[in-house]
Amino acid sequence: MMKRISINILTRVERAGNKLPDPSMLFFLLCLIVLGLSWVLSLFNVQATQPTNNKTIHVVNLLNWEGLTKILTETINNFVTFPALGMVLVVMIGMGLAEKTGYFEHLLHSVVDKTPHKLVLPFLILISILGNAAGGAAPMIMPMLTAMIFIKLGYHPISGLIMSYAAVEVGYGANLIIGLDDALSFSFTQSALKLFEGDISINVAMNWFFMSISTFLLVPIIYILAKKVTIPRFQNLSIDKDTDVSVDKKTFTTQEGKALLWSNWMLVLWLVCIVVIAIPKHSFLRNNETGQLLVDSPLMNGFGVILLITFAIPGIIYGIKSGKIQNSKSLGKILTQSMSDMSSFIIVIFFAAQLLAFFDWSHIGQVIAINGAKLLQHQSGVTLIIGLILLTATINIFMGSASAKWGILAPIFIPMFATLGFHPAFTQMVYRIGDSITNPITPMIPYLPFLLTVARKYNKKIALGTLIANLLPYSIIGGLIWTIFMIIWYLLGIPVGPGGPIHLGD
Template sequence: MSNAKTKVGFFQKMLNWTERAGNALPHPATLFALFALFALVFSAVGHFMAWEVIHPGTQEIIRPVNLLSAEGIHRILLEMVENFTGFAPLGIVLVAMLGIGIAEQSGLVSAVIRMLVLNSPRHLLTFVLVFSGILSNIASDVGYVLLIPMAGVIFAAVGRHPIAGMAAAFSGVSGGFSANLALGTIDPLLAGLSQEAAHILDPSYMVNATANYYFMVASTFIIALAGTFVTEKIVEPRLGTYKSNNPHDDHSFDKLSKAEKKGLLWALIVFLGITAIALAGLIPADGFLRGTDGGFLSSPLIEGVVAMLFVTAGATGLAYGFTTKAFSNDADVMNGMAESMKTLATYLVLVFFAAQFVAYFKWSNLGMILAVKGAELLMTADIGLIPLMILFILLSASINMLMGSASAKWAILAPIFIPMFMIMGYSPELSQVVYRIGDSVTNIISPMMSFFALIIAFVQKYDAKAGIGTIIATMLPYSIVFLLFWIVLLVGWLLFGLPLGPDAGIHYEMIN
């Protein structure tokens, strides 16, 4: 017992330091404002110090552009609005959230998760909870506010420790953030940031929202199995037997109402209808949903996946909502869409400053200069692709302990690492998937994760003395095992040279 207490004490001290360090940082939007200011200053410094590199593709000499000159200040003032409205991730996220907002406000997402979890065989319950947690990321934050507390209630109802159930769900929702069977709002968001960063080196390069889809699908089952193993072999035995004094721990809450079942049926019919139309437009060689060149990968369904996400989520949400009477008229639907937009208020503020930073970084040529110099250094070190990617995973995981937002971190890292790795011959899609692994594995132990305090509150329902150290001690095994499993999966992927998604390979060839 003394050793266990020593370990918990160590975790508590480590987390207290991390919390103090993280709280000392400014708001993410303020950070981007500062980064933008630094980009302006260093553009002038680099200009006066005559920094220069040779573009590896065109052999052109690249020098810093002084953005504090009269011409630079004019451009800053004239293009500030365009930087914001033209920022690639902005429109993508807004459109996706409108459709998902309909599905979420109708109750469809909640009903699907309940159906998946509550109708599972007892021996598969842990796996289904982790698996459902991963899938819940399709619909923004619903997994945090719905699935995790429900997992505790379900485990208590079947005589298992409720904190183990919440840990399993939390590991899927947060630790499995970069795995899924379907695209969510984070995929187009990160792809937009990756594309902006790739344009520093190659203005014509396109990064699709499906960039990491194949790897995500494989990761879904790997992480679900890993989460199940950790829960049943490490976490649950450590927590011991739970004795409930709550007379309401039964299955009376499990059942979906007749209206909800009918709503799910109609949502399924609509989904199958949309799928049938998509297949009818894709399968024939001259299908109306084929690309202009007749190709599958150039199809508007692939390149316009965000629009399809909006249509599918919106249509199924409408079918469910009107069937269950969650929606009674068009005003209810519009209010549901508006409600989803409210959650983006802080994001819009952050994007304004992030867009200025990315634009200044690109205009100044600092991104290109850092990429070329960094690539030269790494190529000189010659550590190889696999060690390089593992180091990048560890870097992303470490930064995640102090900065919770996946998009905010990628907006900082992408303009530096994507061009750097492109120069070394590695695709933006590979850089993005490696970043996502590192970002995911430490979500569940990062006090800077926006829902961390909420998780503590959920756990305190069953353990009044629970605190940060309790959460960390419970979730750390998931972080370690997920990191190891994901590294093994990535190494295998790289060794076999498998595509990361549709038309998304591992390597990048610079065109002269």
């Protein structure tokens, strides 16, 4: 009975979502709505007071002469400086080489053939979650690879895209590896802690205990949802005839086998070189002033280029050794083909970049965040945990940037929770749960349009509503269970990480 009700709800959400305009036009309309809101809210002098410094933030009208001038002069800059645009296009050059030369296909055939069938899906989910340590690369790379593997398993590739994307985005606050998000969150928490009078020690790994256990909590949740909901809902969806989705056992030639071996060894050699170069304290891959690898370092700032080379090396080696690349002309043709599907994504990102800029310029997101935080004042314990998670999850739909949200909320909640006796490590971890659970369904994260672009490689009729409806269970179920898990953790009083107790003084 419950299963039938949930299926009906998802079907209705999908139908409603598919009635929305094309994503590019949807973002354009959202831009118009935000512009209109900026005028209306400024007309009524809607504002918020930052509790840490009593600074008043007003909603700014973008439809006056000053706002229109800014829009006119900054539109192109918004587009070309949009972080996801450069990352996606650069990485797609390398991934396209690896895909079009046949390297991915041969590698994935080999992986699937050697891995027990029952372990393939949990392994893909785990790797998708762990991929968050690499920053913004995981939501591009893992869904694409998972879709290819799903073809080899006999599943619909779009169900693989959805499962992996949900794992990457819902699992944003879970990992076994201390990564970029840990460093960014720590930097804002450390700054916010200065507003609290007291000697509190914090470190970048202070959420690691809870994050690690959460990783193994989320894997079975996502696996069950994929097997019971996502895969069955796509099993009868057609795949475009011009898409190569053959699941037959393919026989590779001896030459292709040697090409795969050479490609893998060169890939390993390249990765070893990166690790060896990064180890020295004065490595050029580290921050020149602090010596850190994860914060404002050439390694992280140039991660897109490193990924380009990481995929291009085995792709080119395989292409040459297998005979797919015979000269510069054939290489150029493959490069052109690898970018041929990105045109619709570029159009969507143009309007998405303007939407995010309008939110920033108008201060609507900041006012929502600050006024929402007031609702949690004078709360404590379990109520405070649930409230912060729900507040952050809601704000996340309007503000996709994790660093931007925590930059606003940390100066509010770190001192507030500390006054109530909670350690900043605990506060930060509660925030990170809320920041993760609505990631799959928010259009403010630019990787959702990218997911739609990839999905249309397999079915050109697929719409945004279908993706959101099928991602929704991961947000709801994952968020519910994860929140309950945090409450149990809190009641048991277990530290969330090394040097990260629940309460101050523990």
